[in-house]
Each structure stands twice: as structure tokens, then as C-alpha cells.
């Protein structure tokens with residue numbers, strides 16, 4: 001029987017899905033008779049707090065004009081006193097950009113251990129233990145936080161826990177004030193959306209995705225040809241955009257576009273969770289990679305282990321032949 | 325302006341045969357290739373560009389074993405002026421917290437305007453050291469930077485935030501920024517470039533030199549064990565030569581409505 005705190009992530013005017021996934025994690029860790037609390041920070045978050053109270057036993061609402069833009073430093077300064085007095089056995093944050101910005105600094109302010117990007121969480125006696133991936137997803141690790149009176153923090157990967165059902169009412173909402181002397185040293189100037197691209201890959205039914213395995217911009221021709229033969233749009237992993245070979249609007253992943261195709265052909269992509277996280281709706285996933293141990297083969301439906309410079313032209317020719 | 329950049333040497337596992345050591349806590353490292361962590365390359369480049377624009381110095385720091393010197397040489401070849409190597413067997417299994425503590429101690433006594441870290445190290449993949457180090461240094465931090473300029477005593481940072489958006493923030497200096505990939509295009513480092521800095525002196529510090537002992541040397545997170553991912557369902561791997569595999573794939577795509 002434990003008390004668990006979840007930090008809610010909001011996107012624009014709504015709650016992020018992670019709020020309900022973390023509720024599942026929190027209930028499991030709280031155990032029978034335990035209590036789960038959420039903290040929500042922002043300006044005008046009354047409605048979000050009520051919505052959270054439909055699933056959480058208690059909601060701490062930090063509602064203040066100074067919190068209008070999510071800010072890792074401001075959030076940490078606000079949450080630290082709550083954690084200091086709270087008696088929470090665990091504090092869970094989503095492993096989203098907001099969690100990444102907030103968690104490390106908060107863990108130091110609060111003086112608690114922090115587990116990163118957990119796929120599973122459990123108690124090892126009084127210590128919080130997590131399962132996570134390391135080395136680009138090729139190795140799993142079990143990590144244990146030092147047990148301490150102030151609890152432990154963990155960030156949780158999106159999709160690791162199913163979203164909990166939640167209702168209309170239930171928990172108590174408590175208004176929380178910002179601590180005296182609240183003075184973040186960073187300030188938002190403006191928020192910008194990525195520039196729209198020439199195509200909207202989120203709507204494409206067929207996608208050919210190219211990754212770092214393509215090695216050079218000059219080699220993109222072969223995947224363009226394959227996409228053309230299939231009547232598919234071309235998309236890519238992040239390194240291809242980082243190098244400026246394709247525009248950001250074609251990047252699939254947690255920091256790119258979320259796609260829902262019927263068929264997804266991944267070429268020279270290792271299958272990081274940040275990439276796979278952008279592929280929704282369970283498409284038929286094809287992987288072409290020369291490394292049989294690449295994590296992409298763990299999630300693909302079908303795969304060819306081979307050199308893309310041989311496989312892709314051969315596939316293009318076979319597709320054209322089958323279509324004619 | 326004086327800039328400190330924290331870098332780590334990491335194994336490149338792209339096509340490596342992975343073997344977990346008997347103690348279950350390390351990889352068998354004999355055949356692995358090593359590089360500077362991908363994200364740290366962006367951090368070094370950002371540091372050197374700021375120095376080129378505003379003057380000042382760049383100091384690279386790593387906490388790592390003897391071989392980690394390679395990473396520092398690379399940073400020097402890219403334009404760093406000095407390097408500090410925190411090297412101690414006692415720090416071998418350091419978690420992000422202890423790494424951040426060691427970095428903070430190593431930075432102590434070096435006045436700085438900006439500290440740059442990578443957003444994440446590709447080995448342990450925690451993305452914690454930067455934010456923890458900022459808190460230990462008592463300076464503000466912005467994570468996941470995709471743009472960085474300095475104007476006087478302020479850094480103008482563009483960074484990735486919720487919902488696929490980016491936000492521009494002003495951060496008072498001194499401060500810390502973590503570099504997201506794509507922040508810039510890291511310059512090419514030639515073998516000749518590395519050779520040129522081969523004789524530059526690198527300050528080596530042990531844990532004791534940094535006053536680290538006893539409780540200050542405790543990790544907050546213990547690695548209990550590494551394992552290979554469970555085989556799971558996995559993909560159906562199409563065998564045979566390329567033409568056979570491709571022919572089967574075309575048939576599968578036909579069934580699934582991909583043609």
C-alpha cells in the first residue's frame with residue numbers, strides 16, 4: 001500500500017495519452033489500498049484537473065499565469081516542495097520531451113534517484129526497479145533505484161502500459177501555489193510548429209522509409225525508385241533529416257510525424273523506439289536490413305536480411321514486373 | 325565566452341555481435357568499434373562555433389577509462405582548446421548521477437558561461453547527465469536544443485517540446501544546453517587533424533583529485549543485469565538468394581494489398 005505521484009503532460013489544451021498510461025503504472029505500484037495522485041501544471045488547467053480526477057484519487061493543480069508554457073525549470077521548482085512533503089513512494093513522469101526536460105533537474109532538487117525510460121516497473125523490496133532498453137534497443141537492462149525515504153522517480157516510455165479506464169468524477173482536486181521566490185531563469189519567447197511539407201505522409205497508405213543505412217544522399221535514388229514502383233510516398237528516420245537529405249516533414253517518429261499506413265517498408269532503419277513510436281495502426285511492416293540482430297526485425301512482420309543496395313533494386317524490378 | 329563540453333566514448337553496435345559479460349553488467353568489448361557519442365558531436369560543434377563567433381575557450385571533459393582519451397583528442401581536433409580526463413577505476417560503473425557529480429567536481433574552479441552536453445548517450449540512453457549536472461552546478465538548463473545563439477549574457481535556444489512543437493526560450497547565462505541531433509553539421513575530422521593534437525596535454529584527474537570519496541561516490545541507480553531481448557514473435561525472415569527472397573516478398577505484399 002503506497003502513495004504514487006504522476007506528473008501529467010499536456011499538449012495544447014488537452015491531456016497527453018501518457019496521463020492514463022501512467023495511471024495504470026501508478027495503480028500497480030500503489031497496490032491494493034494505495035493512493036494515486038496526479039500533478040498538473042499550467043495556466044487555466046481547471047478542466048484538465050477535473051478530468052484527471054476522473055481517474056486519480058487526488059489531483060494537485062498548479063494553476064498560474066507564470067506556468068503558461070511548459071518549462072522544465074519552472075515545473076521542477078513548483079514540484080519540488082510537493083515531493084519534499086508528500087511521502088510518495090514513487091514519482092512517475094512520461095518519457096516525453098517534457099519529461100526529458102524536467103526529470104533530471106527535478107530528481108536532483110528533490111534528492112531522489114531517477115530511472116530512465118522504463119518499460120516495466122516493480123518493487124524490489126522497498127526499492128523501485130525498472131526494465132529498460134540500452135544500446136539502441138539491442139540489450140535490455142534491469143535497474144534498481146537506491147531505496148530512500150523520499151521515494152524514487154522514473155520516466156515511463158509511451159505505450160509501455162495500457163491506458164487506464166477513467167470516469168467523470170472521483171478524486172479530490174487541490175489547488176497548489178507556486179513556492180515563494182519562484183524565479184525560473186529561462187523564459188519562453190514563442191512556440192513554433194514545424195513547417196508543413198510538400199506531402200502529408202500521415203495520410204499515406206503505402207510508405208517506403210529510408211534510414212541511415214542509405215549512407216549518402218546520392219543513394220536516395222534507389223529508394224525513390226522503389227517508392228515510385230509501389231506507388232508509395234517516401235519517408236525516413238531522423239538521421240536522414242539531420243543530414244538535410246530529406247525535409248523534416250518526411251521524418252517518422254516521436255519527434256516527427258505519426259503515420260498510419262497499411263504497408264510500411266523500412267530500409268536501412270535499425271528500429272529505435274523513437275522511430276517505431278511514430279508508426280500507428282499496425283501496418284504490414286517490412287524490414288530490409290543487413291544486421292539480423294537489428295531491433296526492427298523484432299517488430300516487423302516480414303524481413304529480408306541483406307544489403308539494401310542489392311535488395312532494393314531487385315525488389316523494385318520485381319514490383320514493376322508484378323504490376324505490368 | 326568560456327564553454328565546457330561534456331563528451332562520452334560509446335561502442336557502436338550497428339552490426340556488432342553482442343555478448344554480455346559473465347557478471348551480467350557489461351558487454352564483452354573485445355571486438356567493438358568505438359566512437360564519440362553521436363549527440364556529443366553536435367555539442368562539440370556548437371561549442372566550437374560559438375567560440376569562433378564570440379571568442380573565448382572550449383574545454384572538453386570526459387569521465388572514462390584510458391581509451392576515452394580518443395574522444396578528447398577528437399574534440400581537440402575539432403577546435404577545443406583544452407581537455408580534462410576524469411579517469412578512475414572507481415568510477416567505472418558510474419550511473420548518470422555519479423557521472424554528473426564527477427563532472428561537477430571537475431568543472432569546479434573553471435569559470436564558464438555555457439556547458440554543452442549531448443541530449444542522450446547512445447549506450448545507457450538515459451539522457452540524464454546534462455539536466456543533473458545543471459542542477460548540481462546551480463545553473464538553468466534547456467534540453468533537446470535544435471538551435472542555439474548567444475547574445476550578451478543570454479542564450480537563445482530553440483528546443484523540441486510537447487506535441488512535436490519547438491519552443492524558443494531565453495536562458496540567462498551561465499547555463500547548460502543539451503544538444504539534440506541535427507543542431508548543426510559537425511565538421512569532418514581527418515586523421516591528420518587528430519595527429520596534430522596528439523601532443524596536446526590533457527589534464528587527468530582521479531576521483532581523489534576531485535575530492536570524491538565515501539558517500540559522494542555512491543550511485544543512485546544500480547544496474548542489476550543486462551540481457552538480450554526476448555526472441556518474441558519477430559519477423560518472418562525470407563530466406564534464399566536475393567531474387568528468391570524478393571519474389572516471396574512481392575507475393576506477401578500482394579496478399580497484404582501493398583501492390
Ligand SMILES: Cc1cc2nc3c(=O)[nH]c(=O)nc-3n(C[C@H](O)[C@H](O)[C@H](O)COP(=O)(O)OP(=O)(O)OC[C@H]3O[C@@H](n4cnc5c(N)ncnc54)[C@H](O)[C@@H]3O)c2cc1C
Pocket residue numbers: 136210211212213214236237238239240251252253254255256257267268269270271272274275278288289290291294306307308309338339443444468
Ligand atoms: C528525443 C529523441 C527523439 C527522437 N526522435 C526520432 C524520430 O522521431 N524519428 C527517428 O527516426 N529517430 C528519432 N530519434 C533518433 C533515434 O534514437 C535513432 O537514433 C534513429 O531512429 C536511428 O535512425 P536509423 O535507424 O536510420 O539509423 P541507425 O540506428 O544507425 O540504423 C541504421 C541501420 O541500417 C542498417 N544498414 C546499414 N547499412 C546497410 C545496408 N547496406 N543494407 C541494409 N541495411 C543496412 C544497419 O544495420 C542499421 O540497423 C530520436 C532520438 C531522441 C533522443
Ligand SMILES: Nc1ncnc2c1ncn2[C@@H]1O[C@H](COP(=O)(O)O)[C@@H](O)[C@H]1O
Pocket residue numbers: 330331332361363364367385386387388420423427440441442443444445446448449450451452453454
Ligand atoms: N562519462 C561521461 N563523461 C562526460 N560526459 C558524459 C558522460 N556520460 C554522459 N555525459 C554527457 O551527458 C550526456 C547525456 O548522457 P546520458 O545521461 O548518459 O544519456 C552525453 O551526451 C554527454 O554529453
